[in-house]
Amino acid sequence: MRMRKRKLKARLIATSCICIILILGWFSFGPPISGQAANTKVVTVGLSSPSKGESAIWHSVAQTAKKKYNITIKIKTFTDYNTPNKALKNGEIDLNSYQHYAFLNQWNKTNGNAIVPIAKTYIAPNRVFSKKYKSLNQLPDGTTIAVANDATNESRALFVLKNAGLIKLKRNTVLATVNDISANPRHLKIKELEAAQTARVISSVDATIVNNDFVEPAGLTAKETIYTEPLNKDSEKWINVIAAKKGSQHKKIYREVVKAYQTAKTKQLFRKYFGKSQIPAWDTTLK
Numbered sequence: 001m002r003m004r005k006r007k008l009k010a011r012l013i014a015t016s017c018i019c020i021i022l023i024l025g026w027f028s029f030g031p032p033i034s035g036q037a038a039n040t041k042v043v044t045v046g047l048s049s050p051s052k053g054e055s056a057i058w059h060s061v062a063q064t065a066k067k068k069y070n071i072t073i074k075i076k077t078f079t080d081y082n083t084p085n086k087a088l089k090n091g092e093i094d095l096n097s098y099q100h101y102a103f104l105n106q107w108n109k110t111n112g113n114a115i116v117p118i119a120k121t122y123i124a125p126n127r128v129f130s131k132k133y134k135s136l137n138q139l140p141d142g143t144t145i146a147v148a149n150d151a152t153n154e155s156r157a158l159f160v161l162k163n164a165g166l167i168k169l170k171r172n173t174v175l176a177t178v179n180d181i182s183a184n185p186r187h188l189k190i191k192e193l194e195a196a197q198t199a200r201v202i203s204s205v206d207a208t209i210v211n212n213d214f215v216e217p218a219g220l221t222a223k224e225t226i227y228t229e230p231l232n233k234d235s236e237k238w239i240n241v242i243a244a245k246k247g248s249q250h251k252k253i254y255r256e257v258v259k260a261y262q263t264a265k266t267k268q269l270f271r272k273y274f275g276k277s278q279i280p281a282w283d284t285t286l287k
Contacts, residue, residue, distance in 0.1 A: 043257055044074045045242075046084040046096035051216070053273025057266055058097075065260035071253060073260075082107075088245055089114040095244050095254060097121060102152050102237040117241035118249045119258040120282040122270060124212040124240070125229035126160050127277075131202055135226050136164055139206060142187045146208035148195035151175060157209040159234045161188070164227050212277065231279070232287045239281045 043065075047054065055075075062073035076093055078084045084096040085107050099107075101117065108115060133139055147157035158176040161167045168183035169176055178190050191205060199210045199218035210220060229235055242261065244254055262282045270280050 041069070041071045041253055042074060043071055043095060043253060044076055044093045045257070046076050046078055046087055046093040046098070048078045048081055048084050048096075048098035049213075050075075050077065050098075051273075053269070053278075056273060057269045060265055060269055061257070061261045064263060064265065065257055068260065069253075069256040071256060071260070073257065085111070085115055085243075088243065091245065094248075095242055095257065097240070097242045099243070100238045100240045102156070104241065104243060105237075106152060114246055115243050116246050116249045118244050118254060119242040119262065121240045121242060121261065121280075122278045123231065123235065123238055123281045123284070124274075124278045125231065125235070125276075126156055126209055126212065126238075127215070127225045127229065128160065128164065128207050128209050128227040129199075129202055129220050129224040130207040130226050131224055132206055133226060136166070138226075139166075139186065142189060143206040144189040144191055146191045146193050146198045146201050146205045148198055148209075148211055149192035150195060151177075153195055153211050154178075154192065156229075156238060158190075160209055160227070160229050163230055163232070163234060215277070228276075230287070231284060236286055 045058065047058065050058070058073070058075055062075075065071040065073050076087070078087070078098075081099070081103070084093070084098055085104075087093045088096050089111065095118075100123075104115060104117060128136070128145070130139075145161070147154050152175075155174075155176040158167070158169065158178070158181070162169050166184075166186055166188060167181050170180045170182045173180045178192075191201075193201065195211050196214055198208045199214045199220060202208050202210075202218075202220070202224070207226065210218065229238075242258060244251075248254070262280075267280045270278055
């Protein structure tokens with residue numbers, strides 16, 4: 001009799017253990033039944049070689065997105081300008097944030113208009129730098145000015161010179177080259193170089209227009225700045241954007257990421273890390 005009771009007790013214990021294991025397995029591997037796990041939303045954003053300030057801004061955006069919209073933002077970093085768009089087109093990331101309208105428009109021309117801008121982020125005005133002169137008025141006749149030789153950045157540099165009153169461009173020019181200069185009263189000599197070289201030659205030219213990506217690494221500051229690109233219709237194409245794959249741009253979750261970005265806190269961080277070298281553009285009025 002005792003033997004039977006012991007066997008029965010052992011069976012009950014074994015059965016109970018099996019039930020506990022099955023229940024634990026269900027909660028560990030089965031579908032979530034309620035709570036935050038069921039509402040988890042993840043958005044992967046691609047950045048290209050982000051600076052310390054840009055990383056800090058997106059860290060803040062991620063905190064806001066999590067707190068206000070329960071969105072987890074994951075950052076994927078790239079080291080060039082083409083891969084982030086390819087990754088977005090291929091669905092490897094959800095959004096990217098690293099390019100301006102002009103670059104995106106050029107990329108789309110050879111990639112089937114696969115990507116669309118969904119929000120403005122900032123504009124980084126180009127500047128004219130010089131170690132020899134303190135203002136544009138001091139530049140002598142026949143001044144040599146270095147500009148980047150790629151199509152997008154050369155065009156931007158020429159529009160900077162146009163807005164500075166140093167040259168005139170042919171009417172209705174969109175993507176400018178030196179051949180589009182219609183008037184050059186100061187007889188400027190335009191020296192076309194690879195973008196990375198424009199900062200390095202500052203001591204051997206009268207002035208240089210440097211893409212913002214190369215300003216900080218070259219140690220250039222306001223001290224060497226003799227002109228800053230104005231915010232007007234000519235500079236609208238240089239506003240940076242958050243971009244999405246065509247067809248997905250209206251997703252609510254992406255709009256919430258935009259709202260998490262376009263905040264007063266983000267503006268504060270731009271002032272902290274960039275001063276006037278990068279300016280929030282989502283509510284900037286262009287003259």
